[in-house]
Amino acid sequence: MKILQCWDDGVTSDIRLCELLRQHGAKASFNLNLGLHSLQRGNGWNHEGHDVLRLARTELTSVYTGFTIANHTLTHPYLTELDEQTIEHEVSDGRKQLQDVFNQPVYGFVHPFGRYDNRVLDAVLKSGHLYARAEGNAVQNFPPDDPLEFRSTCHFLSPHFWQLYEQSKEIGVFYFWGHSFEMINEHMWHQFEQTLIRINEDADAEWADIPELFMN
Template sequence: MNKIYKVFPGGKFKVLTFSYDDGKIEDRRLVKLFNKYNLKATFNLNTGIINPEIRIPQEEWTELYAGHDIAVHTLTHPTMIRLNDYAVIREILEDKNNLEKIFHRPITGFAYPNGSFDSRIVDIAKSVGIKYARVTNDRYAATKAAENYASSADGPIPIGDENGFFMPDDYMRWVPTCHHNHNLIDFGKKFMALTKKQYLYMMYVWGHSYEFERNNNWEVIENFCEMIANRDDIWYATNSEIVEYNELFDRLEFFSDNEYVHNPSVKSVWLAVNNDTIIEVKGGETVKL
């Protein structure tokens, strides 16, 4: 029987994505940089906060963020776990409605403001059409915490595999790889060096564009983008593209003997058959494997 493995578009096994919050005016420079190097990002916006001195006016959003992803960041950026259910619903759903009216497309992503969430917030977000949500912790922070604990405990603590470049178990509690101030270049070099194609790897970078201006370190993201762009083994995707692609794969209909597969979706899905043969299964096709 054939062994079938999921691969990313074009048969790639690595994906890079970015997530940036708040829609501050420094997004203009960051978007220009991403566009220069053909990189994809998700921008998490608050539609209830209007401050043209520090935030990009909403009338600029559709042009500025064209080609990138947009996600909910709540209406007014509250600490969510302190709100009652009605306020949580309002914060998420009104921001979602406003964004969909501005961008004329479904908005299904979310970034928890201030990193504040619990199971109640997750359930409410899912109930109003949110498919994925990013937290503010990251693999780097978890690694350092584990290292600090292990230094005073009886031995090392497992913190993940392959430096944390793995796909999430729960997209509603999506943990990034690193903040851009957390050894970004070193993470990028380790990511580029990964070669074991029997795995899928993801590097997920998050932050706020205003931090580059505040810390006077734009060179961090500029050097990273130049280093990691335009590689033929990396899929450059937005958050929602990653989620959508996984949904496409999950909808594939395999024959019981794994000799054929039917793709009931409109978009293509790629498979690795017996590790070495890459097959594109186009929308509506039934393909012999």
């Protein structure tokens, strides 16, 4: 079974996450909004009493070295509330700017807040993405009927994580997602490390890069 994971929003706790993933040889994709990264860390918010900060623009390439980058639009808007021209700008320039900064092709898109309509799907396809993560979690057949509505299997904190993991073996793909800022204490980081270890110990599992699955 191929194991896929992706993490949203480009926050400072991704530094710790990336180190952990490297340590355990796990592949991952990070979904970024390039327009929200300034010269300094910032544009933050509070999550359960903890300050969350976006990484500084200048540290992005070093933090994410070796990982896949996907487009999460320029500024994380509610795309369905925008006019077509602005949708296109958010989607297409988001991809272009990420490709320039990371010097790698960007094939994936993640709908901000999971919201989209046909205008958004058009813009995503037209600007060169091969797949998009859609709202909601599901044990979905692979390949999905529409690669622009590719659903994750579950959130990394799902209480059904291992049940869904085993269930996904028939399909051959297990895909989890999350935000590193959701790990708000040492226990949660430890738990996640145990998850990586357990996956690595499973002879049926191998980490995969998401774009690989959509290229042929």
